[in-house]
Amino acid sequence: MSQERSYTIHPDLDALDFDPDEIEPSIPLKKVPAGDIFEASRAGDVDRLRYLIESGMNVNARDTWDSAALYYSCLAGHLEAARMLLESGAICSEHTFDGDRCHYAALNLTVRKLLKAFEARPPPLGPLQGALRDMFLRCRANQVFVEEFENPVRLMGQSLLNDGSNSNDFPPDITFFVQGRPIEAHRVILSARSSFFKRRFETKWKDRREVRFASEKLSYPALYSLIHFFYSDRLEVTVDDMEDLVEICKVCKCEGLQKVLEKEMFHQRHAEYKALRNVDNSQKRFILQGLSLPEQDRLQAALHFILQTSLANSNRQNADISDTLSGFDEIQASGSADDLADICVKVGEKSFRCHQVILASRSEYFKARLSHMTDFLERQDGLSSHSLPFLEEHDLSTEAFEKMIEYMYTDRLKDIDPDQAEEIFDAASRYLLFPLKRAVADALIPHLEMVLPAELCQWLILSDMYGVLKIREYCLDLIACNFETFADTPEFRAMLLTLPPPSGDSLLRTTHPSAPGASVNSDQGNLLDDLREKWLEAEAAELDKRDESAALFDKRLEMLVLIAERENADVHADDSLSA
Known part of the structure; x- marks a missing residue:
């Protein structure tokens, strides 16, 4: 028999009276999210999920059981957790591996209805992706394809086909003909997303406005889907075209996207018995958000690299400017192969090499100015025709303009000097770039805490x-x-x-x-x-x-x-x- 252990209270402690309020900490303890995205989805912990998503977690990542976070939230019936994942880009389309698992595993009808709603209405694009997608769809040739093959319900108000604009105020600079059908695009977007296009625009296609592909094996819908993805960071492709798209990705050096598509095709082959092809002949679609890819394969990273190259060339150009105007012309002409800049914006004493499609898609001010000015040449200094088109901006510091184009190219600001905030707020209003205010606020909040x-x-x-x-x-x-x-x-x-x-x-x-x-x-x-x-x-x-x-x-x-x-x-x- 074990002896019971006796406990005694120290006399000094016995005389103390404790107020319950004194036991509580004087400073409220902030809950620190713990665990991975899969545990948070299983538990329906929306606070933890929000923390992980805002930290940049890939919502379509897989665990050791090859399951995505959305699958666990649907399986457990956590509606709000599933909604948060879907709004952040989780894949839920039927007849895809992840989508089928979520639909079949959903605990109740409410979760299934949520999946159906997001399948019909993909999550909204970010400001950068939405602006470039609109620019792509304003090209008349690209509109024709959407009118013929896209279901208008899927676009849910994002389409520009019914807004009364039948022409693009800012035209493309390259047109591809595949199987006799055109796809219109802009060189800088394609070069930023694909090393294959960048190399071709520097060499074989340097001075060409049209490129005609002779191969009958090249699929027009697959190439269209890829170029649309380059602009919007959202891939929408029919399952039947996925194999052709994989071959195009190999040629265009899109390794990250190629791996995702190959894995999805593998799952499709093993889940083909679910597709009921003999009963349902409608085309099944695969939808992929850019957030599912590594960061270096996303639109912001690609345009950030282009921006850094342009700024480096701008700094070199400004440092090397001589007193002679001819020297200035030579410097402006140089470097174009590196960054494909097609507009020069002068702010104060500094010139910035930029890209018209980015400026026009992000700001109605620049769109109107670039599309209604003859040759865009505002200077009267006698520079030769070989120099870049030129705009001059007044009442704006070079630091503020650099922050403004950083946001226009990347949708974010890495950091900001609080003393610059008021000038940038004013510039956001003047240049009709209102989302910039929110980006400045996001960068300033940590400063305001102190x-x-x-x-x-x-x-x-x-x-x-x-x-x-x-x-x-x-x-x-x-x-x-x-x-x-x-x-x-x-x-x-x-x-x-x-x-x-x-x-x-x-x-x-x-x-x-x-x-x-x-x-x-x-x-x-x-x-x-x-x-x-x-x-x-x-x-x-x-x-x-x-x-x-x-x-x-x-x-x-x-x-x-x-x-x-x-x-x-x-x-x-x-x-x-x-x-």
Whole structure:
């Protein structure tokens, strides 16, 4: 028989009284996501999934059992986890290996309906991919193919065929004829995505506007699908054309895409009994998101490389410019084989080698300017016709323009100087490049986590002025959760003097943060109305006491405004005395 172990309490400890609140940590512990994407999908942990997806995790990656994360979320019936994966590009098309597994394994009808919805409506493209895809589909020859072979329902509003535009405002610079049918494209996109096209445009096809392929074995639908993928980072190909597409990928040196297609074809052969070819004769399609490929094989990486090459050539060109105009011509003509630049934009004393299709697809300002100007030559300095077409931009620093084209080519900003933010916000509005504001906000949020309350007030005013909602919401959330800390700062009180007062009538208040008030026709509500709403959320006010709590908040603001007015008067009195 084992002896029971006796326990005694130390006399000094026995005399201590513990308050339960003292046991809790003084700083709330932030949950740190753990585990891989497969575990998160099995558990339906949407917070962990969001963290992994935002970290760049491939949603179509496979585990040791050759299963994707979407399969596990469907198998367990986690609807929100499945939706998050689908919105991030997870493959769910029927008659593909992954799609069939998800459809057959789905726990209930609700999950199956979700899969069907995303099969009919692929997730939306990013701003860069969507802009280039629109440019590709505006080419008349490419529209004809879509009109003949594509189901309009599949495009779900993304098609440009019914928008009244029958011609492309910015024409292609190369046309391929396959089996007598044309495919229109732009050299820089093809060169960025394929070393085969890059080499051909530098040599055999350098001065050609048309390329005719004599081989009858070359499949027009397969080549069209590949070029469409180069623009949109989304591959849509019929299963019957996949074998031809693999052969084209071999020639075009698209190794990453080729491997994915070969693996899918292997699964197709072993799952062919499911296709019911004798019953259903409709064409089955394979859809692949660019996120399923390694990062170096995606559109952003390809255009980032082109941008870096262009910037390097621009820096060399600017460094080597001599006082003679002829020397400038020679430098402009040089380097074109490396970067395929077809436009030169001068900002201040610096010239940037750029690509018209990128500028025109990302910015309506550049699209209009490039498509309506004779030869695009704005200078009157007598330069020869061998130099690149030339645009000049004013009231913009070279640093801001470089950040702007970084976003236009890659859809992201690696980093940013906070002192540049206001100029870039202004440039985003002037150049009709509004998504740039969100990219700047994404790059600035880590910086805002370390700024003092006084500087945060400045960011709130700036973000409200330019409509940068992400920074505006971040500042309002932080101020609402630390209201008394900010109320003690003279900068916050001084800011109150510059803002419109909050709505006194509860019917005119903003009912949701950043929603417009009943009498205000704008995308943003009154700043102090939104601050009040966020403060009520942070204080967890009871519903039946919200109006009472809101009135107390307004009285607190009134008191702070009176203090700010007195402080302002004291400052003016001191200034007049010193004068």
